[in-house]
Amino acid sequence: MNNMLEIKGITKTYNAGKPNQIEVLRGIDLTLKRGEVVALTAPSGAGKSTLLHIAGLLDVPDAGTVTIAGQDMTGLGDRRRTAMRRAGVGFIYQFHHLLPEFTALENVVLPQLANAVPQAEAEARAMALLDKVGISRRATHRPAALSGGEQQRVAFCRALANGPGLLLADEPTGNLDPETSDLVFDVLMELVRDEGLSALIATHNHELAAKMDRVVKLDMGQVVPA
Ligand SMILES: Nc1ncnc2c1ncn2[C@@H]1O[C@H](COP(=O)(O)OP(=O)(O)OP(=O)(O)O)[C@@H](O)[C@H]1O
Numbered sequence: 001m002n003n004m005l006e007i008k009g010i011t012k013t014y015n016a017g018k019p020n021q022i023e024v025l026r027g028i029d030l031t032l033k034r035g036e037v038v039a040l041t042a043p044s045g046a047g048k049s050t051l052l053h054i055a056g057l058l059d060v061p062d063a064g065t066v067t068i069a070g071q072d073m074t075g076l077g078d079r080r081r082t083a084m085r086r087a088g089v090g091f092i093y094q095f096h097h098l099l100p101e102f103t104a105l106e107n108v109v110l111p112q113l114a115n116a117v118p119q120a121e122a123e124a125r126a127m128a129l130l131d132k133v134g135i136s137r138r139a140t141h142r143p144a145a146l147s148g149g150e151q152q153r154v155a156f157c158r159a160l161a162n163g164p165g166l167l168l169a170d171e172p173t174g175n176l177d178p179e180t181s182d183l184v185f186d187v188l189m190e191l192v193r194d195e196g197l198s199a200l201i202a203t204h205n206h207e208l209a210a211k212m213d214r215v216v217k218l219d220m221g222q223v224v225p226a
Contacts, residue, residue: 007055
């Protein structure tokens, strides 16, 4: 089992059967090998976020299969799908979505507690991750006291808190100024390589895409030559 993610024949239509229906994904096949880091590029509206949400078990396709670490995720009930996602998939959004009332450390601890990791162990893992991205000294600060780049680094740690094998990221540095974006992106790549993750990272930035192993291009709901 050499593949971390296998997507086969994925289709998705919003508002199916209605006059304003939108056929977003039209038969997507995509495979990520273990340890492979792949850039996903697409024009706006091509279905990139929809595909990432389906791959990350946040949404279900109309047809096709998603296999993660050799396990077929097709047809799982909501509860089981959530459990599989919590344990096996890390997701990073363009906007950090950190919980504002909790500190940086707590934001990285909480998903582990939801995954039944003991508190002390969760805190140790959270501190180690914050240290790796260079912000352990801000561990007790709330998100509002952190810069955009720092907030996003905390979000990276949160995504990796439960040690997933697969990381999915939807324009993870798209909200930052170009200089900060480059710096924070390098931190992310280091983290991904360090943790030995497979990652599918959506970006509009061709320089960032070039830092990854391979580029997959999506257009009009299909994979097209990059
Ligand atoms: N819940 C929904 N209901 C109806 N249409 C939707 C829904 N979610 C997305 N769409 C539509 O599906 C298409 C693809 O959306 P998606 O967010 O996957 O694109 P994207 O490639 O990520 O775009 P962007 O780069 O602009 O974020 C768009 O036309 C969008 O308007």
